[in-house]
Amino acid sequence: MISFTSFPTQPEDAYRTVRRYNDDEDDAMMDLDDENGPSSSKLTCPGETLTSSHDYMRGHGTYVDNDEVIASVTGTIERVNRLVTVRPVNSRYNPEIGDLVVGRIAEVQPRRWKVDANSRQDAILMLSSVNLPGGVQRRKLESDELQMRTFFEEGDLLVAEVQAFFADGAMSLHTRSLKYGKLRNGQLVIVPPVLVRRLKSHFLTLPCNVDIILALNGYIWVSKHIKQIEQEGELGFDAEAVYSNQNDRIDSSTRSAIARVANIIQILASHFIPLTDTLLLEAYEWTMEQDSDVKTLLQEDYGDALVAAVVSKE
Structure with missing residues (x-):
């Protein structure tokens, strides 16, 4: 027998609170983009929440937990369009011709x-x-x-x-x-x-x-x-x-x-x-x-x- 139950109001409030926090993170990223162009950088540390996984795609140096994109290494946040990555501080040199x-x-x-x-x-x-x-x-x-x-x-x-x-x-x-x-x-x-x-x-x-x-x-x-x-x-x-x-x-x-x-x-x-x-x-x-x-x-x-x-x- 199948029964239907309604979701309680408390989780919705908690979800709404998380969404407001992520929106603040997104606004901070937008400010960086307006200041530094399409690709911005900001120092972060492992475990720090970067943004929401609903609005951004995770790249290298990040992982998703509870619908949030979280940094997995210490480095600089780099964003290209909707892709968010963290470039490690102690990473090896990536060469290009003419360097x-x-x-x-x-x-x-x-x-x-x-x-x-x-x-x-x-x-x-x-x-x-x-x-x-x-x-x-x-x-x-x-x-x-x-x-x-x-x-x-x-x-x-x-x-x-x-x-x-x-x-x-x-x-x-x-x-x-x-x-x-x-x-x-x-x-x-x-x-x-x-x-x-x-x-x-x-x-x-x-x-x-x-x-x-x-x-x-x-x-x-x-x-x-x-x-x-x-x-x-x-x-x-x-x-x-x-x-x-x-x-x-x-x-x-x-x-x-x-x-x-x-x-x-x-x-x-x-x-x-x-x-x-x-x-x-x-x-x-x-x-x-x-x-x-x-x-x-x-x-x-x-x-x-x-x-x-x-x-x-x-």
């Missing part, structure tokens, strides 16, 4: 180097994709293959460009320009790749004679300023200078400036502040106005004051 990356030589193989570029698998730098003495376009000989460790050896840092991808998805790098190649006279700072914005130029020079390479894979190189080399000199460039393992003499003031910039980057990254050229310049100028030494930057209260001062100008 500027900084990597470390992991292994020397026949006619190629394996490079750790903070990606899901090691990148490949072919012997045919580097500048060699005697001209850029000349053929690579057997003698070049025997001398590969005179160019790059295990542990060397280099800056390169993503040229293509192999069938297994590994990056193919090249250093066929004098602005690419082995890195010297500096310090490596590692940040989450999501914090490095795509800029017109990722080679920056601060007034303190410090060069910064904002690599998109999260490896940032801070070094002594080096004057730009004329591109016309590539055909007869000095291989000993380009592939040298010896650092130049760096005076104490330049060393202090390099350490200051490196500490600033670490402070901004610890507060999950995206890195841009203007932001780094403003942060450096603020620290100089405070007339503080390099060690003071490592204090927690000083870092909070730096972030507050820089973010307020944005």
Whole structure:
């Protein structure tokens, strides 16, 4: 025998309360979209309710529970139309052709180097994709293959460009320009790749004679300023200078400036502040106005004051 019963009023009230909460979440997302465009970002943590599953589709980094889309990882909320995803903070670098990356030589193989570029698998730098003495376009000989460790050896840092991808998805790098190649006279700072914005130029020079390479894979190189080399000199460039393992003499003031910039980057990254050229310049100028030494930057209260001062100008 089938009987029909009416639903009680209390669950309806509870459902209506949940719907009002989700509508508030949706309104917050709409505000972000109006401010930042069709794809916005906001930091979230696991277990945080993002929106209603009735109005939005769940993407990577989320799950559905009780008709709510909930974050499963710590990261930034990204929305494209009705798709909501969470990009993890500690995710590996996802490369694209033309990206500027900084990597470390992991292994020397026949006619190629394996490079750790903070990606899901090691990148490949072919012997045919580097500048060699005697001209850029000349053929690579057997003698070049025997001398590969005179160019790059295990542990060397280099800056390169993503040229293509192999069938297994590994990056193919090249250093066929004098602005690419082995890195010297500096310090490596590692940040989450999501914090490095795509800029017109990722080679920056601060007034303190410090060069910064904002690599998109999260490896940032801070070094002594080096004057730009004329591109016309590539055909007869000095291989000993380009592939040298010896650092130049760096005076104490330049060393202090390099350490200051490196500490600033670490402070901004610890507060999950995206890195841009203007932001780094403003942060450096603020620290100089405070007339503080390099060690003071490592204090927690000083870092909070730096972030507050820089973010307020944005």
